[in-house]
Amino acid sequence: MTTGTSRALVLERFGSPPRTLRRPLPTRAADETLLRVLAAQVGHLDLNVLDGHFGILPSLPFVPGTEACGTVVASDVHPEGTLVRVRGAGLGLSRDGGWAEHAVAADRAVVPVPPGTDPALACCFFSAAGSAWAAVHDVAALCEGERVLVTGAAGAVGCLAVQLALRAGAEVIGVVGRQAKRAHVPAGAKAVLAGDLSADAVGEPVDALIDTVGGSVLPAALKLVRPGGRAALIGYSAGRELTVDLADFLLADVPLLPVSMMSRAVDLTPVGDRLLAEIASGELNLPIERYTLDRLETAVERLRTGAAIGKVAMTME
Ligand SMILES: NC(=O)c1ccc[n+]([C@@H]2O[C@H](COP(=O)([O-])OP(=O)(O)OC[C@H]3O[C@@H](n4cnc5c(N)ncnc54)[C@H](OP(=O)(O)O)[C@@H]3O)[C@@H](O)[C@H]2O)c1
Known part of the structure; x- marks a missing residue:
């Protein structure tokens, strides 16, 4: 003992x-x-x-x-x-x-x-890399050439989601809450301030949204997803409540899907081992x-x- x-x-x-x-x-x-x-x-x-x-x-x-x-x-x-x-x-x-x-x-x-x-x-x-990987590959299921909006793009989950989405061949627009975070959005993604989220800043509607911040950013970001697109929700660091206009939600026809490491962790363990090696080697930052x-x-x-x-x-x- x-x-x-x-x-x-x-x-x-x-x-x-x-x-x-x-x-x-x-x-x-x-x-x-x-x-x-x-x-x-x-x-x-x-x-x-x-x-x-x-x-x-x-x-x-x-x-x-x-x-x-x-x-x-x-x-x-x-x-x-x-x-x-x-x-x-x-x-x-x-x-x-x-x-x-x-x-x-x-x-x-x-x-x-x-x-x-x-x-x-x-x-x-593990939670950051696993949830980013699940959002990119399982829930948003990004394909090469698609456009994706990632919120909290300078955060832990968001920066990994950006890097994995770029690696999957997607065009990535990374959303940050404050000016100082723009420099921390991984290279290869376009950075946009959450306060400027609009069709003008983002361009054509995106195919998918990966949201790590929730709060008031989520409804603004959802509006920029094309009908029939996908939205993966990972976190709520900017607020844990969402008010939805149900008529707009039905019209937009974008499923909002949760990504939970509580239920996915066991299945993601082998992926986690791979991602750990890639982060340790500097392949992912x-x-x-x-x-x-x-x-x-x-x-x-x-x-x-x-x-x-x-x-x-x-x-x-
Ligand atoms: N679903 C799951 O299983 C799972 C797994 C891992 C993490 N999560 C969740 O995912 C979220 C992000 O995790 P993380 O590790 O990436 O966190 P993080 O590194 O702190 O990144 C979150 C980003 O949110 C923004 N933010 C934080 N507080 C804010 C505020 N009060 N107002 C506006 N923006 C704020 C910050 O970026 P800006 O300055 O650019 O806004 C920050 O970089 C958390 O809610 C976490 O609990 C969920």
Whole structure:
């Protein structure tokens, strides 16, 4: 049995920042893996949990962190020292998560990653890359020569969706919320400000929309999709409510389809392995901002305000 203590960020009240506490090492059951965490994602889903605004919420006190990377300390499945990423099976939602120096995850939530992989990349690429890939290839199902509008095009999911759509041979128009983000839209895409979204700025109606921001941007972007086109909805960083004029919606005839990593993650694991290799080699670009555990509040603020460029990760060392 592994004993000792380690630090964890503990959420005691929704809406208040977690506190750093030293606690006994978490104990694992037979179908669980104990890991020493090297890096953990600070993601929008984690912010929803901190705020108490999500369909699955933990009882408090609770350690947040829905995605992490670390080395195996004890497991019946994985040899000690294996570098792994963990997400799913309730991690950081219905059971303590990865914002800690040690964490326990269900064995089915543990996926080995190649030795030497950057832990900050391993902890935060999967949801972004998996959802971008599913939106481009499964839901919007882009074909060569089609035109696609991608919102949040300088964000983590959006910048990967732009790169994958370009690689599929699509013409890409990337939408950003603020001027400063234009420079972060991947090369090869045309950048447009969300405030300027119009037929004049975009040209002919697009074949598909991949939306990562929701809010007031989504209805404006939907109007620019051709009848019979497709719209894939991944996220809502600019707002989680949508008001639709149903007469206009029927007239436009554009299906709005959700992309959920909660239901797609298992099927996307092999694709995830490939995308991890491509990001690690620089073939695909995913910027990552890194903060130490004691700088969580800065990390949260960067993500919440949309100031962060790409993914936000917390490193434990
Ligand atoms: N469906 C799934 O399974 C799944 C998987 C992964 C992520 N997601 C969701 O996808 C969304 C994007 O994730 P991400 O990792 O790409 O986030 P991100 O890197 O923070 O990018 C989101 C972009 O949204 C814009 N934004 C943020 N806050 C805003 C605000 N208050 N007002 C206007 N614009 C704002 C920012 O770009 P601008 O400055 O250009 O506006 C930001 O670059 C999130 O809602 C996340 O929860 C869903």
